[in-house]
Amino acid sequence: PDAPSPAPAPTARSRAPLTTAPTTKAITLPTPVDITALQSVSTAEAAAWHRIVAASMAHDLPAVPTPDPAQIHAQLTQPPLGSRRLTWLATTADGVPLGVAALRLFTSPGQDHLSELELHVDPAHRRLGAGSLLLSAAVAACRTENRRSLIAAAAPGSPGEAFSQQRGFRPALTLDHLLLRLDEPSDPGLPRITGTAPSGYRPAHWTGTVPDALADAFASAKNAMNDMPVGDLDYGSITWNADRVRAMAKVIADRGDTLLTTAAVHDDGTMAGYTEILLPQGRGPRAQQYDTAVVPAHRGHGLGLWIKAAMVRRLRAGHPDVVEIETDNADDNVHMLAVNHQLGFRSYRRTREFQLELPTT
Structure with missing residues (x-):
């Protein structure tokens, strides 16, 4: 087989990376962070999501094209195959978007133990705890849904790799992109x-x-x-x-x-x-x-x-x-x-x- 793709996804296939960790331009002053579970994603929320993903990928994965706004909107609003999606938005107390997380809960027999996480934090707003709070929300949802496995992806040596290892994730597979x-x-x-x-x-x-x-x-x-x-x-x-x-x-x-x-x-x-x-x-x-x-x-x-x-x-x-x-x-x-x-x-x-x-x- 070629690419290990559980179902149509960007990339899905992509599986999208965990991208949150210290950067040289990180804000170090303590700032309250609010986490909101999105019951449905509005046009404005999809636009904010795209801005965060674009900034995150440009910083951590500069060789990878960023999905355009229409792709992000479709990803957030169209139901995936054999699964359902939960989403969260992290903002400052005055509503500035900082980070996003999407949790895919697989529902097909043979994969209903499995969940998959995409998490991005804007590089300009890292080290404020947004990534940790988003991950905590996703893990709590996994436990509520009785999932035994949560998977995510990050580039070797990237901020996302350090973030995941510090929080108990173990490396399980390496993919070569061509x-x-x-x-x-x-x-x-x-x-x-x-x-x-x-x-x-x-x-x-x-x-x-x-x-x-x-x-x-x-x-x-x-x-x-x-x-x-x-x-x-x-x-x-x-x-x-x-x-x-x-x-x-x-x-x-x-x-x-x-x-x-x-x-x-x-x-x-x-x-x-x-x-x-x-x-x-x-x-x-x-x-x-x-x-x-x-x-x-x-x-x-x-x-x-x-x-x-x-x-x-x-x-x-x-x-x-x-x-x-x-x-x-x-x-x-x-x-x-x-x-x-x-x-x-x-x-x-x-x-x-x-x-x-x-x-x-």
């Missing part, structure tokens, strides 16, 4: 990969919802993601069916993004493998890799490399505004890393996944 430039005159792998499908297989391409004739086969192939490397994360598993893959496509469309899928279908009608690319709303220059998987019975035929190369050709032909693809792989996912390097992907940053074990009743 980029493929599509606007370069040539890349080392793609010219050598034939556009002809391996013997016994044919390509299938679609945008958005899978065609009805392929829905069951696609759902079966999606279950191959359950053997993706997850390190020491208490990640659980997901069972896919035709209704779930249709629901996934609807979630993505409702938030304004576009999902492209390219698959390899065996002569017997089974789906042997597939790869997914997300085009964010606004059509920025960077596409996001979602899942890539090859069904175990069909491994060893070069299908993973072939379907990913077919997707690159599809993007170049149909989406010239996309100039790069970002993917991530567990650092022990040797096979998929090799496939990506053959295609010309190059590492550009790393993320560490952290997990906090919580007592359950």
Whole structure:
């Protein structure tokens, strides 16, 4: 499998980082901080959320494009697949936004023990306790919801890593983020990969919802993601069916993004493998890799490399505004890393996944 994505998300895939810790410009005077649980997110609150995320990412992850305001608004207002979201806003006593936290509570069987945290504090307002208060609110919600695992992500050596380790999170998985430039005159792998499908297989391409004739086969192939490397994360598993893959496509469309899928279908009608690319709303220059998987019975035929190369050709032909693809792989996912390097992907940053074990009743 390619990127470990539990369900459509920025990035989700991204999993968004914990970003709160001392900076050289931090305010050191004590300031009261209020934490508000948002029952629904207003347009003004979404705008404040975007400003905080943009400032946080510019400081801690300058190489990573910041989601635009429409993406943040959709993330906060559209229901995620197989989960629900709780959100909090930290402000000064006079209402100045300082930080935000979003807690995703997974609800599908096999993952209903799991929660995932995104937390940002504006670098200009760190060391005031906002991050700690936001984390306390999220942990209290996890306990109320009887969750045993809380996961979050931060870059190695970043403020978020120090913050998480100081508060009992343990490192559980390291992800290698890679980029493929599509606007370069040539890349080392793609010219050598034939556009002809391996013997016994044919390509299938679609945008958005899978065609009805392929829905069951696609759902079966999606279950191959359950053997993706997850390190020491208490990640659980997901069972896919035709209704779930249709629901996934609807979630993505409702938030304004576009999902492209390219698959390899065996002569017997089974789906042997597939790869997914997300085009964010606004059509920025960077596409996001979602899942890539090859069904175990069909491994060893070069299908993973072939379907990913077919997707690159599809993007170049149909989406010239996309100039790069970002993917991530567990650092022990040797096979998929090799496939990506053959295609010309190059590492550009790393993320560490952290997990906090919580007592359950």
